[in-house]
Amino acid sequence: MLWTLISLFFCWLIFRDFQSRRVAQKGYDYPDPAPAYKPYLIILVVLALSFAWPPFHHWRIERFLSAKATELAELHPAKVHCNTIFDTAFDREQLSIGHANPETGEIVIQYPWCETLMDYLDHPDSANAEEIYSLNMLTHESMHVRGEYNEAITECQAVQRNYRAAKLLGVADGTARKNALDYYYNSYQGKANLGWFSARYFSDQCAPDKAMDEHLIDSTWLTLSTDPRQLLSAQ
Ligand SMILES: [Zn+2]
Structure with missing residues (x-):
């Protein structure tokens, strides 16, 4: 659960970065005109995926074992x-x-x-x-x-x-x-x-x-x- 929340936090940072270039943020008249800083976004994607992997792996194991236990x-x-x-x-x-x-x-x-x-x-x-x-x-x-x-x-x-x-x-x-x-x-x-x-x-x-x-x-x-x-x- 903790890993999922951390992964969602990094997903939110990615979303916020894209959103700031499409919609004017509070206190600004227009969206951020600067292009996205790719290394920053790549790091965020890597972190989001890294923290998402343990819960996904856990879910896959439980699903696999549930199916086999049901057969048994x-x-x-x-x-x-x-x-x-x-x-x-x-x-x-x-x-x-x-x-x-x-x-x-x-x-x-x-x-x-x-x-x-x-x-x-x-x-x-x-x-x-x-x-x-x-x-x-x-x-x-x-x-x-x-x-x-x-x-x-x-x-x-x-x-x-x-x-x-x-x-x-x-x-x-x-x-x-x-x-x-x-x-x-x-x-x-x-x-x-x-x-x-x-x-x-x-x-x-x-x-x-x-x-x-x-x-x-x-x-x-x-x-x-x-x-x-x-x-x-x-x-
Ligand atoms: Zn027993």
């Missing part, structure tokens, strides 16, 4: 809001990296996790654990918008759809599968031992052929079975 939520309308550092400071749920309202479809992602997700999309084949975590964050919040409230079920639905999510976001097939399995084997399995806050997202029934397996046709687990040799070779 099976066409329940999702609206992603990427919190700024100030939004996060005043967010009552700032301890979570994101939260969603299944009734309104609103998804709020804390600072700087939208950027982390965009970093993941820049180089998915060399993504670090945090970047892969941000992929699951979007899938997880989309599952809330789809209608699930229970955290363990939501998380397991996300685990099984992270492969689909990565592909929807434009990641190549093999990398999408690897990233989705990396999350399942590393971050997800680790939640069981990270204290009560993380443990409520974990269930030992979230595994191939266990109670929470939805047997999706494009499941993250598609190539896996309960054969431990196959499970090991996928890690």
